[in-house]
Amino acid sequence: MKNTLLIKNIGILQTPTGSFSHKGEKQGENVKLKDAALLIEDGIIKEICEEGKLPEGAENADTVIDAEGRLVTPGLVEGHTHLVFGGYRQNEIPMKLKGATYLDILNAGEVFWIQ
Incomplete structure (x- = not known):
């Protein structure tokens, strides 16, 4: 059985481009999506929507987090990283x-x- 998480009402979803690590100037490239939502299935992002739309299957998510218009961005993994x-x-x-x-x-x- 799959575990699903829906994060909705994201004011701005800011994320790097692509699905792999970049080098050089490409590290600074990112996407900002307004009024976004994302659906995570077994720890993997399955779908991202913007402009108030919800991903397909959102109504069946096991866990729902309402971001209440806040910024959502990937976590900083290395313990001494500066934004x-x-x-x-x-x-x-x-x-x-x-x-x-x-x-x-x-x-x-x-x-x-x-x-």
Whole structure:
């Protein structure tokens, strides 16, 4: 017997493109679907709908989660992952070891900001 999960009323479903890991700039490509729903069967996403539509078989789902208009996005697996890349920080560690504060590092131009 299959176990099904329906997540409905998703304000924005943001997910990477494709069904495999990407390298380089392709890692930043993603899709944003508004007013979405998705049906998961035995841990595998079976169908994704948007614009308020529900997947086929949604009415028979074992478990239903109402996202109440919230964002749904894949989880971050690696324990030290940041949602926003702020630049490389390899020069920061030697400065910190010499007692520099983060303000000192910022003033030295060692922190890169993406706007």
